[in-house]
Amino acid sequence: MQINEIVSEPLHREYAVVIGATDLDAKLTGKLREMQPKILLKGFRPGKAPVSFLKKVYGKSLMGDIVNETVNETSEQVLKEREIKPATAPRVDFVNPLDTVISGQADLSFTMKVDLMPEFTVAPLSELKAQRLVSDVSDSAVELSLTRLADAQKTYTAKPEDETAQTGDAVVIDFEGKIGGEPFQGGKAENFTLTLGSGTFIPGFEDQLAGAKAGEQRTVNVKFPDDYTAANLAGKEAQFDVTVKEIKAPDEVTIDDEMAKKIGLDSLDQLKERIREQLQADYSRASRVHLKRRILDALDAAHNFDLPQGMVDAEFDMIWRQVQAELEREGASPEDEGKTEDELKAEYRGIAERRVKLGLILAKVGEQNAISISQEEVGRALAGRARQFPGQEKQVVDYYVNNPQAMAELRVPIFEDKVIDFLAELIQVEDKTVEPEILYLDPDEAEEKQKAIAEPASAPEAEPAPQEAG
Secondary structure (H helix, E strand, O other), X not given: OEEXXXXXXXOEEEEEEEEOHHHHHHHHHHHHHHHHHHOOOOOOOOOOOOHHHXXXXXXXXXXXXXXXXXXXXXXXXXXXXXXXXXXXXXXEXXXXXXXXXXXXXXXXXXXXXXXXXXXXXXOOHHHOEEEEEEOOOOHHHHHHHHHHHHHHOOOEEEOOOOOXXXXXXXXXXXXXXXXXXXEEEEEEEEEEEEEOOOOOOOOOOOHHHOOOOOOOEEEEEEEOOOOOOOOOOOOXXXXXXXXXXXXXXXXXXXXXXXXXXXXXXXXXXXXXXXXXXXHHHHHHHHHHHHHHHHHHHHHHHHOOOOOOHHHHHHHHHHHHHHHHHHHHHHOOOHHHHOOOHHHHHHHHHHHHHHHHHHHHHHHHHHHHOOOOOOHHHHHHHHHHHHHOOOOOHHHHHHHHHOOHHHHHHHHHHHHHHHHHHHHHHHOEEEEEEOOHHHHOOOHHHHHHHHHHHHOOOOOOOOOOOOOOOO
């Protein structure tokens, strides 16, 4: 066996490996000798078939396994002898066609490429700073949630046929939408119940049904928002043929102890307390999202080291496949995002680099502080994933149990959350009280919103006072 280092870079090595055909044949002979006593072949006494004959019968199928075993063993040997800590599994490119190797006509020759784990020192964690956005649950927020809960329990009674639809009424409609006179997918429904004023439909749609009567047909003209989720509809004008089949008025709902009892609680006060607790839990979860982002930002800014390009390439490829699938699903292109494909790729490669960098930092923090994941934690995560597929729980569990890569992917977010929780206790965290709606914004949007609040538009300069005459 020959092993030659052909590429040596700070975080990348490549080795040319050659294993002679005679060495592979010797391994094949050894394996056949082990199997020989157990082989029964017609025309031979049990265990007496000659190895040369067994090679003709089993040689090709066994040689395929021997090649795989040899490649794996050699790769492990190279890593061990050269004390290499790989960032990813080594990549192997065969030089000779495998069929010629398996048939014994050529040596096993391949190039082994491996990315190395970068060496870096974790920044002093106690010196890092991050901001945590927090909100208190106000009485008005509780009352608003209470009103929404009451609205969700609201019942409706059909209006007389001569009465018109007003804001707050529920209308039962059939509709079909067209763009340029042609129907479009998802633009048609029958017996659809729509509450006027709910904002469920495209802006302007519900307004144009106000004043309609049961049995009336109307043409509703609207324009899809420019940022509409379906790119093929965004910004386009549409016409909907609408038939109003029934109009229902909301019945009055009284917010009192009786309403609380219908939900299964003892009193209105208890219901309010439950709502307050739920809101506080929601705020806390949203707050944690922002804190996690700021902790990751702090880690990113505090570290600078070279990244294994193999890891970056793999991460980018995964991200880019998702982006392409999303663009295809929406019928969009990079140009619809206001960028060329190269610009979009550069943006997502930057995201891939950040993910790889932060993944390496979190892994090292976890390793240095003995942060681990228990089997119980993995079990809870697996049970949670299985519950997402009712009726297929067993198949989901079997898939993860029998797929080490999938199980590893399940463990990653658990480990990441544990490291983030550890860091949140160690670094300098400053709490900043904000309005609840800011908590539910994307972290970048929330930051921009805070800046806008902190830096209001400057008032216009006052005009100079007129000079006194004389």
